Amino acid sequence: MKQVYMDYAASTPVDSDVIKSMMPYFSKTYGNPSSTHKHGRLALQAVEHARKQVSSCFNVDPETFLFTSGGTEADNLALKGIAFQHLPKDLGKGPHIITSTIEHPAVLQTCKQLEAYGYSIAYLPVDETGLIDLDQLKETITEDTQLISIMYANNEIGTIEPVEKIGNIAHKHNVLFHTDAVQAVGKIPIDLSKLPIDLLSISSHKIYGPKGVGALYHTKDITFDPLFQGGGHEQGKRSGTLNTPGIVGLGKACELSQKRLKKDISQLEQMSDYFIKRLFEIESSTLNGHPTKRLVNNIHFRFKGIEGNALHSLLDEKGISIATGSACSSKKIQASHVLLALGLTPEEAISSIRFTIGRLTTKEEIDYVLPIVKESINHLRSISPLWKSNK
Ligand SMILES: Cc1ncc(COP(=O)(O)O)c(C=O)c1O
Numbered sequence: 447m448k449q450v451y452m453d454y455a456a457s458t459p460v461d462s463d464v465i466k467s468m469m470p471y472f473s474k475t476y477g478n479p480s481s482t483h484k485h486g487r488l489a490l491q492a493v494e495h496a497r498k499q500v501s502s503c504f505n506v507d508p509e510t511f512l513f514t515s516g517g518t519e520a521d522n523l524a525l526k527g528i529a530f531q532h533l534p535k536d537l538g539k540g541p542h543i544i545t546s547t548i549e550h551p552a553v554l555q556t557c558k559q560l561e562a563y564g565y566s567i568a569y570l571p572v573d574e575t576g577l578i579d580l581d582q583l584k585e586t587i588t589e590d591t592q593l594i595s596i597m598y599a600n601n602e603i604g605t606i607e608p609v610e611k612i613g614n615i616a617h618k619h620n621v622l623f624h625t626d627a628v629q630a631v632g633k634i635p636i637d638l639s640k641l642p643i644d645l646l647s648i649s650s651h652k653i654y655g656p657k658g659v660g661a662l663y664h665t666k667d668i669t670f671d672p673l674f675q676g677g678g679h680e681q682g683k684r685s686g687t688l689n690t691p692g693i694v695g696l697g698k699a700c701e702l703s704q705k706r707l708k709k710d711i712s713q714l715e716q717m718s719d720y721f722i723k724r725l726f727e728i729e730s731s732t733l734n735g736h737p738t739k740r741l742v743n744n745i746h747f748r749f750k751g752i753e754g755n756a757l758h759s760l761l762d763e764k765g766i767s768i769a770t771g772s773a774c775s776s777k778k779i780q781a782s783h784v785l786l787a788l789g790l791t792p793e794e795a796i797s798s799i800r801f802t803i804g805r806l807t808t809k810e811e812i813d814y815v816l817p818i819v820k821e822s823i824n825h826l827r828s829i830s831p832l833w834k835s836n837k
Pocket of ligand 1: 455456515516517518521550552600601626628648649651659660
């Protein structure tokens with residue numbers, strides 16, 4: 447059976463050049479980058495080369511990036527690292543961290559944990575397209591606010607937040623700004639030398655690199671507490687033996703992503719425009735998220751009278767991989783917190799599905815998938831009492 451992968455926001459295939467770059471670091475140059483002998487020095491050279499590749503992708507100095515085990519750790523480190531600089535008892539009652547209701551669980555659950563420790567968190571609502579309100583952000587900041595954490599682009603609906611404006615507001619109030627750019631990298635040019643961003647999280651497996659590696663950008667003068675205590679790696683900010691092959695892979699993936707950015711964006715834009723246009727041919731279909739301020743690879747639709755999970759299963763049986771919510775929550779049958787935050791009813795939310803396309807997606811694949819999607823929706827509607835009663 448033909449297999450079509452349309453879940454690039456969950457993970458991407460590792461680029462063959464990335465695999466090639468990683469191979470020597472498993473069993474040839476396998477030394478610990480912290481060791482001072484030749485084996486160690488060679489591994490360290492590779493790590494530092496990767497740091498240069500990552501940082502030049504964002505036009506900043508290498509020492510502003512530290513390596514982590516992925517986007518989740520980078521988010522945890524940014525939020526807890528800043529929060530732990532002051533204990534709640536030493537802070538006022540205003541919000542210590544301001545975030546949004548549509549963040550990835552790596553941010554939201556970290557905030558929940560910090561709340562349980564006594565920190566005060568403000569969760570900004572979003573409008574029906576997924577954008578935060580900048581006036582509301584300004585009004586929410588108090589003298590107790592240490593950090594604003596708003597994602598660059600949402601992983602479910604693809605809405606792109608106005609990060610430059612958010613950063614300017616944060617800095618005007620002397621507040622640090624963190625953004626989770628896990629989904630934005632490779633789809634939006636990000637020049638950190640020009641943007642008012644203090645901390646930024648990235649993940650390798652969303653940009654054709656290996657899983658289990660990521661990085662946190664931090665401006666040079668910023669201080670934060672480490673999450674892990676140990677051997678003081680990464681200038682004491684992230685202890686733990688460095689994952690040399692993974693880091694080398696992330697470096698190469700960033701280099702390729704930078705080189706291909708224009709091409710990737712225009713290719714993805716063309717294909718998602720076409721896909722969206724064709725999906726609108728289906729009766730009672732609605733695009734979730736923002737009509738224009740959206741990631742070029744995100745196609746998030748709701749189809750009246752169907753259940754996203756049922757459509758997901760039918761497509762899966764036919765070899766087509768998509769998502770209903772975010773990958774991390776796809777096993778839970780509850781409406782996505784992001785879709786509910788847009789003001790959708792639970793019924794509308796569960797009738798939604800997400801296609802995310804990537805470098806390997808072709809127009810032929812889209813043309814193959816479209817009639818199967820249409821047929822499956824027709825079938826589900828034909829057995830849906832909800833759809834019949836609406837007719
Ligand atoms: C926006 C966002 N943040 C963080 C993460 C977590 O990244 P990782 O899988 O590298 O831990 C993801 C992964 O889906 C994501 O989409």
